[in-house]
Amino acid sequence: MPQKTKGTPMMEQYLDMKKEYPDAFLLYRVGDFYEMFYDDAVKGSQILELTLTSRNKKADESIPMCGVPHHAIQSYIDILVDKGYKVAICDQLENPKEAVGMVKRGITRIVTPGTIMDESANQATENNYITGISYAKNRFGLSYADLSTGEVKVTSINNMTDLINELQNLNTKETVVLEGFPQKYLDPMKRIGILVSTIEELDDNFTYDFSKVVEELQVSSVKTLISYLIQTQMRSLDHLKAAETYQTTAYLRMDHNAQSNLELFKNIRTNKKSGTLLWLLDSTQTAMGGRLLKQWLSRPLLDEKNLKSRQHIVQVFLDNYFQRSSFQDYLTKVYDLERLSGRVAYGTVNGRDLIQLKTSLEQVPKIKEILLDISDDELSAYVNNIDECQDVYELIDKAIVDDAPISITGGGLIKDGYNPQLDQYNDATKNGKKWIAELQAQEQEVTGINNLKIGYNKVFGYYIEVTRSNVDKVPEGRYERKQTLTNAERYITPELKEKETLILEAQEKSQVLEYHLFDEVRKTIKEQISRLQSLANILSRLDVLQSFAVVSETYHYVKPTFVSKHELKVVNGRHPVVEKVLSNNSYIPNDVTFDNSTDVLLITGPNMSGKSTYMRQLALTVIMAQMGCFVPAESAKLPVFDHIFTRIGAADDLISGDSTFMVEMREANDALKNATDNSLIIFDEIGRGTATYDGMALAQAIIEYIDKNVHAMTMFSTHYHELTDLEGQLSGVKNVHVDASEENGTLVFLHKVLPGPADKSYGIHVAKLAGLPDQVLTRADFILSNLEAEGTEKIQPVKDDEPMAVSEPKLEPEVKAPTKSDEEQLSLFPEDDPEVLKAKEVAEELQKQDLMNVTPIDAINLLYKWKQQLN
Structure with missing residues (x-):
């Protein structure tokens, strides 16, 4: 960056201010414009799409500059701040007309991403939180404030992961730290797009209510935050409420990923509010x-x-x-x-x-x-x-006009009758203007000039204007010529100038008095x-x-009841958002049941059948219930959950460089380490990001760990049908499946959750629905049939010169009666093998049973007997 040399007194003033705020765009008031110079101008012109000009074009150093009208300044500030920049506002501190020498200027406010006060209409329901962070002994104090509402809260956090999560949940755009804060903790904040601002020291010269904050780490955090707000805002912050402490563990905990996966605030596909739980509620x-x-x-x-x-x-x-x-x-x-x-x-x-x-x-x-x-x-x-x-209402009703203007310096704010002196000024102004209107009518009659008019501007004051075609009609000596225009002449009279003085003095004094009275009203309300x-x-x-x-x-939601036991019963529950989107009463409700002995619901069924919706609907029902809202069900009996963990969808973490599978494992690890028996875990297709056997092994190990160690209520969807055998092996695992049926070779999703495992995954059927070519479907069906028949034996690929089948895929292996040669080929053991004989005996006994009339206990005894025989 080239060295900036001093030039005119104004540029020296500008450069001195810029030195104080090197990290901010400096908007410098010059007349009716706010100007930017040097690098600010070059960069600002690109961001704000302004024309870049230059100052001192004939001098040795040409200074880049661009500017914006003072009346439109807020929109330009918003653009810069929305992009993560700070803006320093330099205003004229005295009337240029009254200034002796250089106009006195000063920084009146620093606008940053966390200190925006003027929110747009579509941001009215959004909080804009700025955070302050202190650090000591591997712990953090975290405070946050919304400058526009005065809300201030503070907590303590024990690790960096939880700190980043809380910052993301608060959606903070700016955080403040004291100089010397460890850099290794700042980098993760910057990577997720948070502006980190630093202050050199705490300001202890302010009065603030710390009565509700006892921990020193928290006090330091609040002081860091308020010190920064005082430095940047340069005005009273009396509206800031006393800081309230909170504990993240005092609420149902959901990390940022869980909130995103469940689409509480933003729709994953559109990144908008529509289609979220917030939108519904x-x-x-x-x-x-x-x-x-x-x-x-x-x-x-x-x-x-x-x-x-x-x-x-x-x-x-x-x-x-x-x-x-x-x-x-x-x-x-x-x-x-x-x-x-x-x-x-x-x-x-x-x-x-x-x-x-x-x-x-x-x-x-x-x-x-x-x-x-x-x-x-x-x-x-x-x-x-x-x-x-009521006193505030009465004061405003008495003092302020109902159609008050936006400007507070141009008059027209205060009601008649509120202040006698102001009434006198207003009366003089009104009477003076009436006199001028009467004078215009009188002069038109005397001169015979019908289009004669009396006008006003700030340079010449009041004047009589006559068009050039009528100048010869003006009586000689009646007026004093003041200004010649192309198409008219302007005149004055001593009487007009005298009345002008009275009117303008009354207007000026009334405006000054109105501002003073308005300020008094404002200060009274401020108390x-x-x-x-x-x-x-x-x-x-x-x-x-x-x-x-x-x-x-x-x-048609119902009031849920809360139970202290490890049980849950939702009858005919619905996904509230999906139900609203469908809006045609076509949503299929489903029950969700966890009894004292159930930890894991193992959910199987085809892709697109509704497994994810089924799991999400329980999570949303829990959240709604613990907000105090009624829930979408026929009836609901729920425990009070302490934490919701989710592993849903496929997404990598580009910021940290983690793959989809690594993200999946991190989220699974978080649940396994931090869940309690009062938590809810939602796991969707754990293990699919790696090889089949690796994924299946991890999935089974995770289920076993939850069942034996965690005991959290867990909904675990999977395509690993082999895992359904766990129901008979682990006491806390229960199979349910989302039903589907085949009609003329076409898959029909029934979206109904039933007990037991699904009979198959229907993957090729879903591929058909997606429109894959028939050749691909047929080949996949052939490979699947062979895999199911031959186990893990590798299927040889189609040769280059061998065409793929093009017939309609059967989607079901053809069943043929085995021939003698088939039986011989499939017989792996001789007929007289003792194990084969045992198996035949069991099979013959099984064929003799009347299965429709066997009681459950008899069936169990028979199974036990046959197992002993085979062993």
């Missing part, structure tokens, strides 16, 4: 309710008392349809109280924001009235804690921030619970 009416729903979905509860409390309120809303409907109507008029409060405290609130706050508060008494009309003690306890903030935040908290909770009621009523 979101019938919230407010932005703050939408954000809280996401938080509940990310952290379902373990505490059964709180779960039942949520369930109760959902049932109350279900039982009181009309009151719930009225409540929803009022909620739709409640704006984002959390972020409005944040803007008040932050000093960026405008007149329209305050009208939104007033409109929201206007609904609160109505909400209280309608909810108290429901006779329920638990709901009443919620509602009685609602603070209507009530904590009350507004408490109100937002209660309304958002009620919003989520009514959303659960709406969804439960719409899709």
Whole structure:
């Protein structure tokens, strides 16, 4: 990068500021534009698609530059920050007209990916978390905050894997550390796209409530985070709530992979909300309710008392349809109280924001009235804690006009009657403008010039304008010529200039006074921030619970019951998202049962038959239940799970360089080491990423380990049909299969889960459905038939000059009556061999049995007897 030499005083000022913020784009206010220079201009012009020009073109050093209009600055800031950059805003700190010499400028704010305050409409239900991390003795303190809502929370984490997982679950775009933080821990954060910001030292000169934080590692983490926010935001952060501690183990744990595999927040195929559990559950009416729903979905509860409390309120809303409907109507008029409060405290609130706050508060008494009309003690306890903030409503109603402009410096904000002095200024302005209108009519009559008009601009003030064709009609000596235009002449009179002075003075003074009065209103409301935040908290909770009621009523969900035993019974359960997408009542419900003796449900069946859907639907049912929502089933009896582990789908990890199979083994290892007997494990096709025998051996060993050591409820789907023999060998393994049938050689998926193993995998049938060429299907069928007949003997490939069969594949080996030569060829042992004789005796005895009338105990005794004979 070339050395930048100093030039004009303005460029010296710019370079001095750039030295302080070398890692940020510096947007430097010059008149009506924010300019970028040097490398910022070159790179910024590419990112923002701006025209790159230059300054001092005739000088020895040409300075690259580009700029954006001041009124459109926010959109350009958003683009830069969204791409992971920091932006330093340099504003003019004095009126250029009044400045002596160089205009005084200064950095007023640093905008970073974690400190965005102005969210777009489609981000209203998204939290933007920035995190702070401290480190000591191989442990981490992790705090996070949403600057726009004031939320602050902190926890302790014992290893790097859990730290990265928590950062991913929070979807943080920026994390802050103290200088000297170990580099080996920063690299993994950068690899997953997190901007790492560093501060040199902690700021201890701020007042903050640490009363709920006791561990020093956590205190250090919060101080790191707030120190950075103070440095970058350069204004009051009074809206930040007291930091609350939390433990990740206090909630149903799901790592980032599990949340992704189960499509809780993003559809794997589209990367959008549509088609996810969040999409299904979101019938919230407010932005703050939408954000809280996401938080509940990310952290379902373990505490059964709180779960039942949520369930109760959902049932109350279900039982009181009309009151719930009225409540929803009022909620739709409640704006984002959390972020409005944040803007008040932050000093960026405008007149329209305050009208939104007033409109929201206007609904609160109505909400209280309608909810108290429901006779329920638990709901009443919620509602009685609602603070209507009536004083805030009355202040805004008295002070701010209903159609307030966005600008807070141009006037037109304050109502008539709020301040006597302002009323005088406004009256002078109105009367002056009325006088000017009367003067225009009078001059038109005196001069006979019908198109004569009185106009105004900032340079010349008020003037009388006459078109050139009518100039000769102006009475001599009546006006004083002020400006000549191509098509008109402009004049003034002493009387007009005198009235102009009165009008402009009144306008200027009224604007200054209005801003002062607005600032007083803002400061008064700022003192009530904590009350507004408490109100937002209660309304958002009620919003989520009514959303659960709406969804439960719409899709006929039932209230689950919780049991303390190692058992689970879901009758006619459904996958909630798939059911909604189908929307034609065609979804096939299925039972899921774990009794005290069952640890593993071993699921077999064809590809595409619904094994993955069956497993996912149980996981989603568990998550919904532990959020407090009702569930998609005829009835559901569930334990309270502590952790959900998943191994679903085929995906490699490009960042770490791990293959699909390595990812599979890592996720399996995580489950085997960390699951408890209160966990739920979802394993889909473990072992398919390696050779058949390796995969089968690993799959069996994993099942055995779960059965003997872990005892977590496990759904294990597989195509290794040999594993189904484990049901008779391991007490905790139970076979179920997804049914399918053949009709005229065509595979029909029945999507019904039945006891026992599947009879075969139907792989070639699925290949046929996919449209593979008939030659491939026929050849595959031939190879399969031989493999099944000959065991593991290798099938010779087709020779180069030998055509593949082109006839319709049978998809079933042809069964022929064996000939004598066939029997001789297949007889591996002589007829008089003792083992053969034993087998014949057993076979003859088996043929004599009336199998339809043998009791289960008799069958077991016969099997035992025959086994002894054969041994």
